[in-house]
Amino acid sequence: MNHFPEVIAAWLFVVGLYGIVTSRHLVHLVMCLGIIQAGTYLLLIAGGYRFPPAAAPIFETAEQTTLTSVDPIVQALTLTDIVVGAAVTALLLAITIQIHKSTGNLDPQELRLMHRP
Amino acid sequence: MMERFRQIVALVLGMGLFTLLIWGWSALPNFGNYPGPNGDIVNRSARAERQVQNAVAAVVFDYRGFDTMGEEFIFLATVMGVSLLLRKPGRTTDEQAEGEQVIRKAANQPVDSNDAARTSGLVFVGLLVVLGAYVALHGHLSPGGGFQGGAIVAGGWLLIYLVGGSEMFHRLSSVVILDRVEALGVAAFILCGLVGWLLDGRFLGNWMPLGQAGRLGSAGTIFALNVLVGITVGAGFILLLREFIKHLDEVAPRRRP
Numbered sequence: 001m002n003h004f005p006e007v008i009a010a011w012l013f014v015v016g017l018y019g020i021v022t023s024r025h026l027v028h029l030v031m032c033l034g035i036i037q038a039g040t041y042l043l044l045i046a047g048g049y050r051f052p053p054a055a056a057p058i059f060e061t062a063e064q065t066t067l068t069s070v071d072p073i074v075q076a077l078t079l080t081d082i083v084v085g086a087a088v089t090a091l092l093l094a095i096t097i098q099i100h101k102s103t104g105n106l107d108p109q110e111l112r113l114m115h116r117p
Numbered sequence: 118m119m120e121r122f123r124q125i126v127a128l129v130l131g132m133g134l135f136t137l138l139i140w141g142w143s144a145l146p147n148f149g150n151y152p153g154p155n156g157d158i159v160n161r162s163a164r165a166e167r168q169v170q171n172a173v174a175a176v177v178f179d180y181r182g183f184d185t186m187g188e189e190f191i192f193l194a195t196v197m198g199v200s201l202l203l204r205k206p207g208r209t210t211d212e213q214a215e216g217e218q219v220i221r222k223a224a225n226q227p228v229d230s231n232d233a234a235r236t237s238g239l240v241f242v243g244l245l246v247v248l249g250a251y252v253a254l255h256g257h258l259s260p261g262g263g264f265q266g267g268a269i270v271a272g273g274w275l276l277i278y279l280v281g282g283s284e285m286f287h288r289l290s291s292v293v294i295l296d297r298v299e300a301l302g303v304a305a306f307i308l309c310g311l312v313g314w315l316l317d318g319r320f321l322g323n324w325m326p327l328g329q330a331g332r333l334g335s336a337g338t339i340f341a342l343n344v345l346v347g348i349t350v351g352a353g354f355i356l357l358l359r360e361f362i363k364h365l366d367e368v369a370p371r372r373r374p
Contacts, residue, residue: 002147003139010138014131021127022120043142048156051149057156057172058259059164060331071156072163072172076181079173083188083264087195090357094202097364109120 005046012039026096026106030089037085041078048074168327169257169336177262178342182321185342186310189303189349196299196353203360238280245273253347257336263343267350274355283366290359295352302349309338309345 012035019032048071055064057072100106146152163175177185253266278286313322321338328335 002149003143003145005148006142006145007139010135010142013138014135017134018127018131021131022124046148047145048151049149050151054151056260057160059160059170059172062164062330069156069160069172071151071153072159072176073156073181075173076176079177079262079264080184080188084191086268087191090195091198091202094199094360098202109123 005042005049009039009043009046012036012042024107024109026099026108027093029108030092030096033092034085034089037081040081044074044078044081047071164330167323167336167339168330169339170330171257171259171262173260174257174262174336174339174343178256178339178346179321179323182310182338182342185346186306186321189306189346192350192353193299193303196356199357199360203364235280238276242273242276242280245276246270249273249347249351253343253351254333254340256343256347257339258331258333263346263348264350266343266347267352268354270347270351271354271358274351275358278358278362283362286362287359290355292356292359295356295359299349299352299356302345302352305345306342306349309341313338 016032016034016036016039019035020029023029023032050068050070052068054068054070057069057075059069096106099111103111105111159176159180160172163169163172163180167175167179169175169179249266249268249270249272251266252261252269253263256262256266274290275286277289281289310321313324314320316322316324323337323339325337325341327337330336334340
């Protein structure tokens with residue numbers, strides 16, 4: 001049983017979630033979401049790795065393709081994951097700016113839905 | 118009191134979720150014991166089929182190109198969303214232009230960062246933009262690609278803010294040009310897919326001459342799409358940075374970078 005990367009991925013996920021639930025600042029909350037996403041990167045990349053240590057899927061000669069390499073598909077998925085992560089972060093930070101503009105407050109536990117001061 | 122309660126509940130539920138995740142994932146194949154055939158099939162065939170050295174690029178821009186188009190749309194929607202969210206509400210374009218003039222005047226002052234930062238920043242603007250272009254252009258040969266290259270170009274571009282302040286940054290990153298460049302990049306991606314549909318029978322089929330693996334002009338549409346994505350992502354990220362810097366000028370017009 002060797003599941004070290006999966007354990008770390010689960011740890012990052014849970015730590016990020018704990019940070020979101022107990023967050024007292026919206027920027028901190030966005031960063032916690034980033035930590036959760038780091039867990040998903042790790043899970044994806046770990047799923048494509050293989051022992052004995054395999055090479056990156058870059059084939060400079062045709063002979064190299066017969067040797068073992070790591071899975072390129074999970075790496076492509078991770079790229080998608082990172083792009084979506086950057087997009088979500090940018091949108092959330094823009095929303096954070098607007099919340100600060102309209103309420104002057106960035107503590108999610110003091111913000112109330114539909115409440116205008 | 119409420120906060121303490123919330124922390125304890127989150128801790129208990131978090132530990133429960135952690136246990137569940139570990140329990141669920143423990144049935145996965147051991148780390149390093151890769152089972153699936155899919156990755157191996159791509160690794161064996163990508164170079165021979167598409168004359169591409171980087172199997173990841175083959176997946177992103179060819180075998181799974183349709184998903185990458187969706188990714189481009191996500192990116193485009195984000196840039197539009199941030200611009201919409203950070204616009205000044207309830208103003209006509211004239212008033213907005215006037216407001217920008219005021220911001221420009223406020224920002225039109227020598228930057229208060231130190232000489233060392235500005236001089237080295239000036240050097241690195243060029244270096245990073247060239248590095249980003251290199252990474253985007255060689256995406257089919259070596260690790261990297263359009264998304265990474267575009268992000269590096271935008272990162273280098275941000276140094277203009279450090280070197281010349283927001284006035285210089287806004288003057289060099291015109292919304293009119295960047296908007297069009299970004300939109301044209303996405304449009305060209307779709308056009309490339311449609312041409313593939315006509316010539317190859319499949320949407321985003323690899324219809325360009327494949328060339329010989331290892332050369333710059335190889336891999337057909339993978340190379341072309343890499344460059345297009347690099348342009349789109351670079352322009353989009355600069356637009357995003359511009360919106361945030363504009364906001365920074367608004368809340369603290371005299372703040373120096």
